[in-house]
Amino acid sequence: MLYVREFRKPRLVVSACLNLKPVRYNGQDVRDEFVLKLLGYCQVIEVCPEVAIGLGVPRDKIIVYKKDSQYGLSQPSTGLELTDRMHQFAQSFIENLPEVDGFILKSKSPSCGVSNTKVYKDKEGKEFYSKGKGLFAMKVLEEFELLPVEDEGRLKNQELRHHFLVRVFAIADLRESLMSIKKVNELMLFHQRNKYMLMAHSQVKLREMGRLVASAKEENLPQVLTQYRELFLRAISRRPSKGQEVNTILHAFGHLSSKLNRGEREHFLKLVEDYKRGVLQRRTLMEFLKAYAYRFESQYLMEQTFLEPYPESLN
Ligand code: SF4
Incomplete structure (x- = not known):
């Protein structure tokens, strides 16, 4: 007799732009066929940290910077300092989550990037420092060290x-x-x-x-x-x-x-x-x-x- 395994639906937190929500800085979404296919098997909890901290769509670019061994977030065109707002949002989002099984976040993003996010030496984004992670992703990785946290780039x-x-x-x-x-x-x-x-x-x-x-x-x-x-x-x-x-x-x-x-x-x-x-x-x-x-x-x-x-x- 054929044995058919029944799979439980993973509960995943996903960057909203990866689930075709037009929330990116330029108002466009991102189409990643594998992620979209996988989400069809999952319970999805969407998050867009930048919209959640009050940045509109479209919006000017924000950047991650590193100063005195601390990472921060800023919007160079307006001079807005966003570090505290992002930390507070990340903390309250995580505290209110039900038990989840993993995360798929958007690569390269100053908020969601798990890899390949550009990090600068200054708030103005004039001098490149290294590749790193987004501020929201850093908090997720810190709080959920035993859960899988990936971005669509690494999943290729x-x-x-x-x-x-x-x-x-x-x-x-x-x-x-x-x-x-x-x-x-x-x-x-x-x-x-x-x-x-x-x-x-x-x-x-x-x-x-x-x-x-x-x-x-x-x-x-x-x-x-x-x-x-x-x-x-x-x-x-x-x-x-x-x-x-x-x-x-x-x-x-x-x-x-x-x-x-x-x-x-x-x-x-x-x-x-x-x-x-x-x-x-x-x-x-x-x-x-x-x-x-x-x-x-x-x-x-x-x-x-x-x-x-x-x-x-x-x-
Ligand atoms: S990468 Fe994250 S912050 Fe940027 S648009 Fe997508 S969900 Fe929002």
Whole structure:
């Protein structure tokens, strides 16, 4: 029987201009096809920090500057100093957010940029200092160190995109699951279907989480769930190396390999080598694993989030 994974909807905070709202300084929107496609799978919370602090559309450009090791925001054409206004807005926006699973912000922006924002040495924007981040993004990165925060520019990189998608769909699943888990065995089942995904990220954290789950009892379940959430977020925060991924794929394959004939085994191991050398896509390898899981009716493998961490159409 075909196993169809149901994905929880990630709750993402998104720069409003990336969701086609005409809020940019020049009144135009930004069309990023991947971001728009992804948002179709998500609950979206839009934000435009510059409009929120009272700058109109269109507006004169604002800039980030760095002075005495502090970052600030100003509008050179009017001489407006905007640092405090942006800090206050960012603080109150964050305080009023529901629990979210990640952020996609607009690259290069003096407010939203996660990367490639121009930073100047002076409020007038006369002397370039370096590339950096926008002021709103800085606050988000500081407050949500365990959540994925990316911009549409960085998400054009296939590996960064894959890691971002794995995280936001895993965190959405975690958020909704933790709300409904009332019994120890429900936590065990959640942990079990995420085992290989966690293993790929961190064997150390996986073992730590395994011990925590084993220590869970009905009376300490709420405390265990809080610790589990923190460990889960930490475990998946770092991008796995190819070696870690391959090791996990081989572990998963170990469930089935004794049922395959020698030719099939050697063929799969050759595909793993091809993946290591970068001449085969991860997805192809996963499809082989899934096909074997179906053939031998391995419910355990079919349910592993590692095999299909996010909807295939986002590949
Ligand atoms: S980058 Fe951020 S501040 Fe600028 S228009 Fe987009 S949402 Fe608004």
